Amino acid sequence: MGSETEGASVARRLGFVIDTTTCYGCQACVLACKIENNVADNVRWNNLLTDGGDSPNTPSGTYPDTLHRLYYPVACQHCENPACVKVCPVGATFKDPETGAVRQDYDKCIGCRMCMSACPYNGVRSFNWEEPKYSIDHKVGGKGVPEHQKHVVEKCTMCYHRLARGEEPACVNACKIYARHWGDLNDPQSEVSQLLASRPHEQLLPERGTNPSVYYLV
Template identity: 70%
Template sequence: MTRYGMVIDTKKCIGCHVCAMACKLENNLPNDVWWNRILTDNGGGVGFDMVGGSYPDNLKLGFIAMGCQHCDNPACVKVCPVGATYKDPETGVVRQDYDKCIGCRMCMSACPYTGVRSFNWEEPQYHMDYAVGGKDVPVHQKHVVEKCTFCYHRISKGEEPACMHLCVGRARHWGDLDDPNSEVSQLIRDREYKQLLPERGTDPSVYYLV
């Protein structure tokens, strides 16, 4: 069995949002839908482009790439009444089955990571009149929940998620967390890291090097 995960080096992330755009294009995301967001950490709060500290000598600014954490113990899976949210047994990726989703949004309520899921209240709209991105991307639907898939249509073919390829700072690393010789396993073994909200017991598959 494989447990795919991502390690993000917060010392290398420059907050350029290129990974977010790569995700949006590759997955043909509807207008105003983002599966990957880059938040700023100013030492006192987290949001968009918030600089903290005092000017000019003590400014504080860091970046946190935020998306589905693909937890090993996902809270969302436990509350979905129809099995539309499920953990893939072969890869460990937490997936969404749009055809099964009944739009109850229980997964959104149970997820402790605010904003990583979105709900299509209306028929998805696009700025362009043709689809972009991967040809195997599922068609987006009205009244379903969406989130990052770790680009499942790519990793199922042995490719990396789209956000990996265009990272300017080479801050993102991808691999099998269950393989002790993988790059991601070595990084979290050799470097100090954090997981988001570890006290919630979800055991995220996204690690942040600090």
């Protein structure tokens, strides 16, 4: 007689691996996220940060010395040990057991913004103080994107509506130089696991103990 765990499925931990040696800052992932999720004006769920000069999109160094610039697309890190989930008093911020994605339930959110305070990754969440406003007079966004609401916290959802259809996140689909990779970090045979096994990489703020599901190849 087999054990109770024999044949049991292993939970997925979906995540991103981003190649900083390939990314050249085209912002296709930034725009794809905004359009796919119908993100309101003046809000970004995915930001492109520059490791180089003191302002965005600038290199370090002084001509004619060697210049250095790396791009880091930064959104919700979908942490394995998310600080935001621990502090949410109503369960509006939760970790999806099937995918490992950290999600938001807008209908439960009471706007306390404790998740924003607890998250060590500044700027990956936004709060809708007013009804979301848009530059165009008709809705965009993929099928299944939830309606944006006033007085709730929002962030990257890992395009959960696309995951439900077996599709990859919009930012990955939009990256035509293949700097963004996505898959199951718990599967040693997945592309993301193979990349991490063969290339030097880093996570953001590993000392905070959140174990982000976003890795950067360096």
